[in-house]
Amino acid sequence: MIEVKIGNGMAVTDTPVAHIECFDCPIRHRAVCARCETDELEALEAIKYYRTFDAGQTVIWSGDRMDFVGSVMEGIATLSQTMEDGRTQMVGLLLPSDFVGRPGRESAAYDVTATTQLTMCCFRRKPFEELMIRTPHIGQRLLEMTLDELDAAREWMLLLGRKTAREKIASLLAIIARRDATLKLGPTRGRIVFDLPLTREAMADYLGLTLETVSRQISALKRDGVIVLEGKRHVTVPDFDRLLGETGDDSDGGMPA
Amino acid sequence: MIEVKIGNGMAVTDTPVAHIECFDCPIRHRAVCARCETDELEALEAIKYYRTFDAGQTVIWSGDRMDFVGSVMEGIATLSQTMEDGRTQMVGLLLPSDFVGRPGRESAAYDVTATTQLTMCCFRRKPFEELMIRTPHIGQRLLEMTLDELDAAREWMLLLGRKTAREKIASLLAIIARRDATLKLGPTRGRIVFDLPLTREAMADYLGLTLETVSRQISALKRDGVIVLEGKRHVTVPDFDRLLGETGDDSDGGMPA
DNA sequence: CGCAAGCTTGAGTATTATCAAACGAAGTGG
DNA sequence: CCACTTCGTTTGATAATACTCAAGCTTGCG
Numbered sequence A, B: 001m002i003e004v005k006i007g008n009g010m011a012v013t014d015t016p017v018a019h020i021e022c023f024d025c026p027i028r029h030r031a032v033c034a035r036c037e038t039d040e041l042e043a044l045e046a047i048k049y050y051r052t053f054d055a056g057q058t059v060i061w062s063g064d065r066m067d068f069v070g071s072v073m074e075g076i077a078t079l080s081q082t083m084e085d086g087r088t089q090m091v092g093l094l095l096p097s098d099f100v101g102r103p104g105r106e107s108a109a110y111d112v113t114a115t116t117q118l119t120m121c122c123f124r125r126k127p128f129e130e131l132m133i134r135t136p137h138i139g140q141r142l143l144e145m146t147l148d149e150l151d152a153a154r155e156w157m158l159l160l161g162r163k164t165a166r167e168k169i170a171s172l173l174a175i176i177a178r179r180d181a182t183l184k185l186g187p188t189r190g191r192i193v194f195d196l197p198l199t200r201e202a203m204a205d206y207l208g209l210t211l212e213t214v215s216r217q218i219s220a221l222k223r224d225g226v227i228v229l230e231g232k233r234h235v236t237v238p239d240f241d242r243l244l245g246e247t248g249d250d251s252d253g254g255m256p257a
Numbered sequence C: 001c002g003c004a005a006g007c008t009t010g011a012g013t014a015t016t017a018t019c020a021a022a023c024g025a026a027g028t029g030g
Numbered sequence D: 001c002c003a004c005t006t007c008g009t010t011t012g013a014t015a016a017t018a019c020t021c022a023a024g025c026t027t028g029c030g
Helices: A038-047 A125-134 A136-162 A165-183 A200-207 A211-223 A240-245 B038-047 B125-134 B136-162 B165-183 B200-207 B211-223 B240-245
Strands: A002-005 A011-014 A048-053 A058-060 A068-074 A077-082 A088-094 A111-114 A118-124 A192-195 A228-230 A234-237 B002-005 B011-014 B048-053 B058-060 B068-074 B077-082 B088-094 B111-114 B118-124 B192-195 B228-230 B234-237
Touching (some): A038 A048, A038 A118, A038 A125, A088 A136, A088 B136, A118 A125, A125 A136, A136 A165, A136 B077, A136 B088, A165 A192, A165 A200, A165 A234, A165 A240, A211 A228, A234 A240, B038 B048, B038 B125, B088 B136, B165 B192, B165 B200, B165 B234, B165 B240, B200 B211, B234 B240
Antiparallel strands (some): A002 A011, A048 A118, A058 A111, A077 A088, A077 A111, A192 A234, B002 B011, B048 B118, B068 B118, B077 B088, B077 B111, B228 B234
């Protein structure tokens, strides 16, 4: 273990990771480098390094100088904003292959936190920006990913502005369930089983609720048989369509048209 | 006046507009074409056309086939989503130079509505997409604009999830005031005067409130001297810092860091 | 003039937040 | 091994914010 100082002086334990060749990278076909040719991958290879974080650790604080951009390799991170008085709102959930940072921006705009064990593939920012100018494939893919994120953010605006607490919880469970099923190549209908990667408090920050309301609504969904819980985190959805019916979205699940 | 049929059969009055040369375009330096060279502008010129809409008219409905993308030239439009039971949430406010549509997407993802008299500069979608491949300047600018929109969306998520009704109204007024001041090259401190481009209902849809709550909070801000109203739409802010103090943001106005 | 649209205000209600207490699991130190 | 703590969570009682339903007010227009 190596002690590393980041921006505001907070000490973070940063474990060295075996270097993976881009060619063998598990997120290669979905990340910002998805469209890169072999020579372009080599250029990225030269400016990349890995960092890992434990669950709960902060990757970077809003306002801190940010000398890298990068991709989530493994694990889950969150983007959040905090008001002066402490109210916080999560504004992004970062999954493997998602991109962190904005080329051209000096400092972080949001707090980035690992909610599980997290591995990131980081690129030094300046060289990455120079590479982007020479390599349209990177910018093209980043545009595509950013447009997708914008759609997701707008979907989330509907949830935050107009859904009830129960619908919010159901929507979050549906999103996690669907993603988990896709990842494991399982079905996205019928019985689905997964683990919640978020605490009740993180869910509350994501949904614009208090953690008590989250807890109560989860209990209510459990009582009504929409979900079955083993422990606090292990969820079984006996009938995914039933869950979708609780989200308030139309039956296709509320994907942007 | 020409009668034009759009996607779902709704008739829209569509006024022909004198063709403006890109070179003379008032939004040229801020729109998606901002980085284009002379020859690139000529290529855009060849595939562009203007359309105008009256206040209240729908530009396109979510799910409708969309054969164009384009920029707002003049006026204001909104992007919104509607749930089955009629609850609606505005997810974007489109101002002059803002871009509408997503290259590569066949159908509209949101309802687009003109809230004032609106002029749009439209590009036929297919030729635009082909042009984008040959012209990195367009994609680069679109990436920049999309990243800005994503930041704005995330700022709005904080508002929707965590701010009180009063803070929401104050935030909206501050955003409109600031923009108006910037546009008119006025001060962004002290006394600011502007017109609201939105009805109370549109404000409610933007803020995730009911129109009654919007009305009450505007009355409250008026009673407390934070704003002065002449009629329903003409607003005077005697002390912009005072208004900012009501938004819940830190004093810099809550711009993303 | 009378109507419609947009807006304001009031009364009562409901949903969610707040404050408070207590539980279970995991980890620590005596 | 067993208190003892801590963290995440659940649940209850109460309060507050915003919603719903309803009435009535301006303003502009046919």
